[in-house]
Amino acid sequence: MTTIAVDEQRPIALSSQTTRLHPALVIAGSMALGAAYAGYAGEDVNWDWQNYHHYNVWALLNGRYDYDVVPPGFQTYFNSYIYFPWYYLRETLPPIAAGMIMGAVHGLNLALIYWLARRLLGNAMSTLAIAAILLLAACGPMTLSETGTSFADILTSIPIIAGLLLMLARDDVEPRHYIGAGLLVGLALGLKLTNIVFALGLGAAALATVRPTLAMIYLAIGGAIGSTIGGGAWGLMLWREFGNPFFPLLNSLFPSPEMPATTILDRQFIPHGILDALAYPFYWLAGDYRSSEFPFRDARFAILILLIPIAIAARIKARRPLFSRREWQLTIFFIVSYAVWLALFAIHRYIVALELLTAPLIVIVLLRCLDALGTSPAGRFAQLASVAIAAAAALWLQPADWWRRPWSMPYRPAIPAELSQPAAYLLLDKPLAFMAPFLPAGSRFYQVADIALPILPGGKFDRRMRAAMTESLPGGVWQMHIKGRSPRSEALATYGLTVDDKRSCVEIEGPQLMTMIVVCPLVPATR
DSSP states (O other): OOOOOOOOOOOOOOOOOOOOHHHHHHHHHHHHHHHHHHHHHHHEOOOHHIIIIIHHHHHHHTTTGGGGTTTGGGGGGGGOGGGHHHHHHHHHSHHHHHHHHHHHTHHHHHHHHHHHHHHHHHGGOHHHHHHHHHHHHHOOOOHHTTSSOOHHHHHHHHHHHHHHHHHHHHHOOHHHHHHHHHHHHHHHHHHHHHOOOOOHHHHHHTTSSSHHHHHHHHHHHHHHHHHHHHHHHHHHHHHHHHSSSTTTTTTTSOOOOTTTTTOOOOTOOOOOSHHHHHHHHHHHHTTTOOSSSSSOBBBHHHHHHHHHHHHHHHHHHHOOOOOOHHHHHHHHHHHHHHHHHHTTTGGGGGGHHHHHHHHHEEEEHHHHHTTTOOOOOHHHHHHHHHHHHHHHHHOOBOOOOOOOETTOOOOOOOOOOGGGGGEEEESSSOOOOGGGGGSSOOOOEEEEESSSOOTTTHHHHHHHHHHHHHHHTTTTTEEEEEETOOOOOHHHHHTTEETTSSSOOOEOOOSSSOEEEEEEEEEOOOO
16 A cells, blocks of 8 residues: 655744634635626626526526527536526626625635635744735636636635535544535535536545545545535436436437437547646646637646646655645645546636645645755745745736626617517527527527537427427517627528528627627528
8 A cells, every 4th residue: 555655743834923814804805805806807798608607597497498499509408506696696786796796705715725725834824825825826817717707617616625625624534524525525516517527636635544445435425415415406307308317418328319329528628648738837827728718828837837846856855755644635636636627628717726726735835845944044935935926926817808898888788679579589609598588578599500419300309499480479480690600501491491581680789899699580491
């Protein structure tokens, strides 16, 4: 059995000064920072909000899953529970109030990072170390870009980091801590399946405990409870409707007749080989955003990779263990989660939790490295070096931009008079599902252009659409696409429809500035 050399008792020598902040102050300060940034950034109109974050909740509350046909495409059946808070805030409050409240909730990540760092550093947690860690944690390109938005990654990072915090509460395997850790990360997994990377990372970290078998049992118990709470009811609904609890994902394992027996997995960002994977942090340092749809720049992952071999060499020279047991657990969690993420997705916004965790890891590794010198001046120098690195990383930062609008121009589209009656809409593009709540009640929405979830002939979706085409809604039948794109008009022929040349198309302002949505009347095609 392989053992990990650990330094259980010896704290990092920094300063005799200990900085402790009252929990209420930590929470209030973190939430205030999140709210302030959300207020600065503007109204969230990201692509996923336009496509399914808003529609899925609206559809669930209004019974639209029995009438529409996958308006967001394959994302229609992603678990919508995580998007309820943002939906209700946006529907009931002024846009800026909704954004700032959501930003305040997202700011809780900083409080958790602070407490995690306190737990690892203990009395050695100086004011400068706190400043460095909080600055590094706050200045992540995905963390900032998702603050005050509908994205789930920055929301589920809260239970993920809280679960890690529980696991690292003690060196021993405390049942309530490990069951609680499993429950929290399992909850995040049930709400958003891409969090599987953190569930695996947590399991790997449990292997570094003094009683790994017991730790894994407790994690499994908590994980089963948490994932059932987060996604059990949704998975049961999918199983009942399609015979696949993850529909439309993993359809090769749980085949549903509503789509081909394939597994949908976005692999466009996956690295090409081990060397390419190792180079990703340095791509991000240089502004190469190959793991994201939109540009960003980040130095922190590269800093961490460069510091680790230096710290290892310094500790070997000083003949001391590199990390304490809990520091090893955090490191293992980070490395395993990161490696699984690279292999499965490499989609950058999925690892907001790891972005946040680079902050305590960078400072811990730096302090461990300089502490190998064994002198108090080195501790003071380590603190100053931490702040300097954090400031440099913050200055180099470029957040991603998922589309926002100025608060002075909230998105409230004007609906043309031609669309004032309930009608059937064939969507030839994405994202367009967000338009459904703005159009007259009783309208129907059918996505016919999604490549990942095509409408199979003879299936439930196909039968529903063909039956709807025989019904006569007062507003008729229309097609919808985004101006400037080439709509997949060939899909209209499947249902015997074509654009009516005798009537004009109308336009609706899109959420993204300078975009328009084109809506054209349809008539039966002549044979």
